[in-house]
Amino acid sequence: MRKLKIGITCYPTVGGSGVVATELGKMLAEKGHEIHFISSSLPFRLNKMYHNIHYHQVEVNQYSVFQYPPYDIALASKMAEVANREKLDILHVHYAIPHAVCAILAKQMCSRDIKVVTTLHGTDITVLGYDPSLTDAIKFGIEKSDIVTAVSLALVKQTYELINPDKQIETVYNFIDERVYHKTEGTSLKAQLQIKEDEKVIIHVSNFRPVKRVSDVIKSFAKISAAMPAKLLLVGDGPEMTIVCKLVKQLSLEGKVIFLGKQENLEELYSISDLKLLLSEKESFGLVALEAMACGVPCIGTNVGGVPEVIQDGVSGYICRVGDIEDISQKAISVLNDFDLHRSMSFHSLETVKTKFKADQIVEQYEQLYWKLLN
Numbered sequence: 543m544r545k546l547k548i549g550i551t552c553y554p555t556v557g558g559s560g561v562v563a564t565e566l567g568k569m570l571a572e573k574g575h576e577i578h579f580i581s582s583s584l585p586f587r588l589n590k591m592y593h594n595i596h597y598h599q600v601e602v603n604q605y606s607v608f609q610y611p612p613y614d615i616a617l618a619s620k621m622a623e624v625a626n627r628e629k630l631d632i633l634h635v636h637y638a639i640p641h642a643v644c645a646i647l648a649k650q651m652c653s654r655d656i657k658v659v660t661t662l663h664g665t666d667i668t669v670l671g672y673d674p675s676l677t678d679a680i681k682f683g684i685e686k687s688d689i690v691t692a693v694s695l696a697l698v699k700q701t702y703e704l705i706n707p708d709k710q711i712e713t714v715y716n717f718i719d720e721r722v723y724h725k726t727e728g729t730s731l732k733a734q735l736q737i738k739e740d741e742k743v744i745i746h747v748s749n750f751r752p753v754k755r756v757s758d759v760i761k762s763f764a765k766i767s768a769a770m771p772a773k774l775l776l777v778g779d780g781p782e783m784t785i786v787c788k789l790v791k792q793l794s795l796e797g798k799v800i801f802l803g804k805q806e807n808l809e810e811l812y813s814i815s816d817l818k819l820l821l822s823e824k825e826s827f828g829l830v831a832l833e834a835m836a837c838g839v840p841c842i843g844t845n846v847g848g849v850p851e852v853i854q855d856g857v858s859g860y861i862c863r864v865g866d867i868e869d870i871s872q873k874a875i876s877v878l879n880d881f882d883l884h885r886s887m888s889f890h891s892l893e894t895v896k897t898k899f900k901a902d903q904i905v906e907q908y909e910q911l912y913w914k915l916l917n
């Protein structure tokens with residue numbers, strides 16, 4: 543079968559959309575396709591040499607006549623340049639704006655017929671979609687793409703409700719690399735973090751944006767730790783960090799909350815965790831929940847966006863209302879106190895990753911969409 547030449551554009555810094563885009567590129571490369579990342583910096587998960595993955599950096603020069611550096615134009619120019627030179631078949635962009643709009647401009651600048659695939663990840667719709675100055679551009683990016691996918695059924699529905707594009711949007715779920723995310727036994731990490739054997743470990747991973755409601759994680763943990771010996775691992779950093787630190791102090795949880803900042807090798811942290819809390823008020827998918835589930839960690843999530851499509855309520859974890867600290871903490875205590883329930887939820891978490899979100903199947907789904915466009 544002919545191998546494809548695919549350009550991928552994403553936000554390369556830490557964030558679920560960049561992670562998914564990079565993992566997709568790596569897995570497509572392993573299947574023999576030629577991948578060209580076109581972005582402002584090297585995607586952070588691109589941590590290994592692949593002979594068929596190329597990286598093209600978008601350089602934005604600052605000229606005194608411009609009030610703002612013209613990133614979008616520079617990106618579109620780079621996309622067109624790479625597409626022409628490398629004879630790309632497809633530009634697969636992650637985020638409607640600016641990436642889909644840039645890809646459409648690049649397509650017009652190209653001397654060859656290049657197809658544009660756009661994947662919506664959430665923030666482009668659930669946050670930017672409320673900004674009237676951007677909705678027409680988002681709609682344009684969606685309608686002019688050749689194929690549009692979204693990472694959950696909920697996001698497809700929200701996109702029609704908020705943007706109402708005249709375009710079919712397919713759901714292609716996120717996935718994780720199961721070779722990386724699995725439970726590792728016998729590490730000394732727990733001891734290194736001074737967590738006692740009888741202490742339950744709760745973990746939260748995010749970019750500490752207000753939408754993640756990290757304060758709810760702290761408030762829930764306060765109730766959990768009053769009921770049993772427990773430690774909370776906080777992984778990540780972001781705008782809410784100062785508020786979170788103050789709350790930890792106010793609730794006298796200093797000795798029980800471990801601030802780890804931004805981390806890689808999360809599978810090691812999940813492997814020592816008993817429960818994950820993802821209590822966001824908006825979440826189109828919740829990739830971090832899937833990462834935890836792949837390591838056998840049951841999750842408590844909120845009933846927003848795509849989270850209930852990832853965590854099956856009462857089976858692989860629990861779904862609670864946003865901000866319902868009492869319910870969240872009671873459910874956490876019940877699963878942490880019940881060995882059989884915890885084992886069952888852990889088993890179903892692993893099963894969900896291996897069946898509904900199996901990486902091979904999802905990568906194949908994207909490949910089929912590419913072939914549908916090219917044939």
Ligand code: GMT
Binds near residue numbers: 753
């Ligand atoms: O959640 C964030 O703040 C980062 C954001 C991103 O653009 O990377 O994540 C979005 O895309 C992820 C990958 O598809 C999803 O798992 C996250 O749920 C989604 N975040 C939101 O919808 C808030």
